[in-house]
Amino acid sequence: MTIAEKIAYLKGLREGVGLDTSRPEGRLIDAIMDVLGDLSVALSDLDDQALAVSDELDEMEQSLDLLEQVVYDEYDEDDEDMDEEDEEDDEDDDEDAVFDFGDEVIYELSCPACGEPITIDEEILEKGSICCPKCGEELEFDLSEEE
Secondary structure (H helix, E strand, O other), rough: OOOOHHHHHHHHHHHHOOOOOOOOOHHHHHHHHHHHHHHHHHHHHHHHHHHHHHHHHHHHHHHHHHHHHHOOOOOOOOHHOOOOOHHHHHHHHHOEEEEEOEEEHHHHHHOOOOOOOOEEEEHHHHOOOOOOOOOOEEEOOOOOOOO
C-alpha cells in the first residue's frame, strides 16, 4: 500500500467514525489529515523528480562511456571497413609507441623479459639503459643507428 493509499484509508476511517468537526478534537484530526495529504503530494513529487534525475544520470553515463571509448581509441565504428594501411597501423600500435608532449618526447616500450610496459624520455635514452621496475632486467639502448 502506498502512502497516498494509507492516507485515503485514514480519511475514510475519520469519516466513518463521524467525528464532529465543530469540536476541537475533530478540527485537530482534520488539520492532521490535511497536513498528511500535503505531505503525500510533496513526497510523490519528490519521487517523480528523483526518477527523472536518475534517468538523466543514466543517459549521461552512457554518453560518457561512449566518449571514453572514443578518446581512448577503444571504439571502432567500422571494423569491417578497415583497409590494409589501417591494419598495419594497428599492428604498430601493439609494439613500442612514441608520444609527443610538446617539447618532450616520451617512448613506451615493453620489457623483453616480463612484458611490463615502460615509459622513457630522451634523458633516459641518453643514459643508455634502465632497469625494468617489475623484473629488474637491465634494458640497454643503442642510439648509434639513429644518429
